[in-house]
Amino acid sequence: MKKIGFIGLGVMGEPMAMHLLEKYHELYVYTRTKKKADAIINKGAIWCETIGELAEKCEIIITIVGMHTDVQDVYLGKSGLVNVCNPHTILIDMTTSSPSLAQEIYEKALTKEIFVLDAPVSGGDIGAQKATLSIMVGGDENIYHECLPIFESLGKNIVYQGKAGSGQHTKMVNQIVIAGNMIGMVEALVYAKQANLDVNRALKSISSGAAGSWQLQNNAPKIINKDYEPGFFIKHFVKDIHLAQEEARNVATDLPGLDLVESLYASLMENGYGNLGTQALIKYYEDEEF
Amino acid sequence: MKKIGFIGLGVMGEPMAMHLLEKYHELYVYTRTKKKADAIINKGAIWCETIGELAEKCEIIITIVGMHTDVQDVYLGKSGLVNVCNPHTILIDMTTSSPSLAQEIYEKALTKEIFVLDAPVSGGDIGAQKATLSIMVGGDENIYHECLPIFESLGKNIVYQGKAGSGQHTKMVNQIVIAGNMIGMVEALVYAKQANLDVNRALKSISSGAAGSWQLQNNAPKIINKDYEPGFFIKHFVKDIHLAQEEARNVATDLPGLDLVESLYASLMENGYGNLGTQALIKYYEDEEF
Numbered sequence: 001m002k003k004i005g006f007i008g009l010g011v012m013g014e015p016m017a018m019h020l021l022e023k024y025h026e027l028y029v030y031t032r033t034k035k036k037a038d039a040i041i042n043k044g045a046i047w048c049e050t051i052g053e054l055a056e057k058c059e060i061i062i063t064i065v066g067m068h069t070d071v072q073d074v075y076l077g078k079s080g081l082v083n084v085c086n087p088h089t090i091l092i093d094m095t096t097s098s099p100s101l102a103q104e105i106y107e108k109a110l111t112k113e114i115f116v117l118d119a120p121v122s123g124g125d126i127g128a129q130k131a132t133l134s135i136m137v138g139g140d141e142n143i144y145h146e147c148l149p150i151f152e153s154l155g156k157n158i159v160y161q162g163k164a165g166s167g168q169h170t171k172m173v174n175q176i177v178i179a180g181n182m183i184g185m186v187e188a189l190v191y192a193k194q195a196n197l198d199v200n201r202a203l204k205s206i207s208s209g210a211a212g213s214w215q216l217q218n219n220a221p222k223i224i225n226k227d228y229e230p231g232f233f234i235k236h237f238v239k240d241i242h243l244a245q246e247e248a249r250n251v252a253t254d255l256p257g258l259d260l261v262e263s264l265y266a267s268l269m270e271n272g273y274g275n276l277g278t279q280a281l282i283k284y285y286e287d288e289e290f
Numbered sequence: 291m292k293k294i295g296f297i298g299l300g301v302m303g304e305p306m307a308m309h310l311l312e313k314y315h316e317l318y319v320y321t322r323t324k325k326k327a328d329a330i331i332n333k334g335a336i337w338c339e340t341i342g343e344l345a346e347k348c349e350i351i352i353t354i355v356g357m358h359t360d361v362q363d364v365y366l367g368k369s370g371l372v373n374v375c376n377p378h379t380i381l382i383d384m385t386t387s388s389p390s391l392a393q394e395i396y397e398k399a400l401t402k403e404i405f406v407l408d409a410p411v412s413g414g415d416i417g418a419q420k421a422t423l424s425i426m427v428g429g430d431e432n433i434y435h436e437c438l439p440i441f442e443s444l445g446k447n448i449v450y451q452g453k454a455g456s457g458q459h460t461k462m463v464n465q466i467v468i469a470g471n472m473i474g475m476v477e478a479l480v481y482a483k484q485a486n487l488d489v490n491r492a493l494k495s496i497s498s499g500a501a502g503s504w505q506l507q508n509n510a511p512k513i514i515n516k517d518y519e520p521g522f523f524i525k526h527f528v529k530d531i532h533l534a535q536e537e538a539r540n541v542a543t544d545l546p547g548l549d550l551v552e553s554l555y556a557s558l559m560e561n562g563y564g565n566l567g568t569q570a571l572i573k574y575y576e577d578e579e580f
Contacts, residue, residue: 124500
């Protein structure tokens with residue numbers, strides 16, 4: 001059995017690492033803020049002081065960190081994984097990150113006989129806790145198959161998407177769909193209120209038909225209750241939208257809908273709403289600051 | 291039993307009228323082009339030569355015509371329903387039409403003791419055929435209850451939305467949601483193709499999660515197969531968007547997402563794509579004309 005390491009014990013990473021520890025009984029962990037590792041160390045995970053120490057001990061290493069700049073550091077920094085891992089190590093980045101960066105990491109790692117998968121997830125903290133994440137994987141297909149048991153202990157809808165970067169690209173596709181669903185839902189709710197409709201009744205009419213969506217089901221009721229707690233942070237969504245725009249620009253593709261949604265969320269960020277959930281987009285329409 | 295009349299035997303109206311004929315055995319019909327009534331006359335429906343003749347014979351009259359300008363003619367024209375019906379007639383307009391016009395018709399009819407419901411539907415021709423339409427109803431609640439057996443023979447998700455115009459407003463809410471879902475889905479597919487993803491696989495990863503929607507389920511596969519046959523015509527969707535924009539402007543509400551989608555569909559109309567299905571929005575991104 002290959003030894004498994006895990007880097008990044010945030011709101012997503014911690015429950016994921018817990019599932020791996022339960023399944024494999026042995027797990028090496030590192031995270032920037034050691035305090036975040038306390039719970040899992042208490043359950044028996046083995047703490048590593050540095051990425052280098054973890055790299056030395058492990059043959060498969062999973063990362064899920066905050067921003068794609070963190071991914072860059074963790075993988076390509078001087079003491080980053082690509083520079084410190086042994087040949088034949090398998091690295092799996094589950095952060096939502098840049099497709100181009102994923103390709104770059106894959107290629108640089110390959111020159112050292114290190115194999116990398118990009119495997120971002122959707123399903124949020126609840127999905128991480130319940131091990132029901134969707135996992136979209138890019139990289140070499142044989143490496144994917146070798147890692148499938150790991151993925152199966154973390155998620156339900158696991159799909160191999162193709163060569164390196166394809167996992168990240170698929171996550172971008174996911175976020176672009178959500179951007180549109182979000183603006184449609186929010187503008188519809190704004191209209192419904194202005195028209196003095198009973199908004200819950202209106203939702204009852206439309207939710208099961210051609211307007212139906214996960215967002216309408218899950219976020220519209222939150223908006224009606226003025227509940228802006230993050231299921232997914234605005235600041236993270238904006239990060240993802242920027243990554244998608246960057247990739248789209250690389251191939252000279254105009255996505256005016258995505259650009260519009262980005263500009264509205266950018267206004268929200270400027271007004272200090274980055275830590276609210278994405279459903280707080282309605283504030284752009286209803287708050288007087290805008 | 292009150293005698294029922296039906297005006298408008300198009301792709302939606304004909305199957306709806308058929309259901310009523312089956313349930314009530316007696317049905318009076320009128321439509322602008324008599325040929326369209328042949329099938330239902332053969333089944334036993336009674337043809338009326340004019341709206342006036344139908345109005346004279348019927349106590350409940352259902353209309354589902356093309357545009358809101360047709361609604362205006364049929365209801366408020368010199369020989370229109372409001373001017374020719376007997377007092378205590380109930381009129382039900384199931385066309386997707388202007389909320390303001392619905393309110394105007396309701397008020398003018400009321401002065402003649404004629405009662406009007408606005409009851410637009412969603413679910414398309416399939417919903418009309420299978421009697422599974424969503425029906426959103428505005429007008430007096432006691433009149434709604436009196437007409438409920440009629441609605442129940444036409445649809446499944448029947449919701450009383452409030453005073454006159456509320457049915458139409460709810461349909462606008464439905465269309466605004468769809469506008470957003472449509473642009474999100476289409477831009478995501480454009481991105482996926484540019485990124486050289488296997489688009490079907492990408493859909494497999496994202497359709498069951500937070501990006502999931504009726505549109506993604508039903509229209510994304512059509513787009514992948516370049517099937518632009520109308521489930522719902524672009525020209526009708528543009529009509530609906532204009533109605534929603536008009537109402538939004540009345541209350542000085544800006545809906546930039548809706549405006550953007552409108553401008554893209556307007557380009558498609560100008561290029562002669564009005565008779566394609568709404569999923570042909572992708573042509574804006576992929577055809578060289580744009």
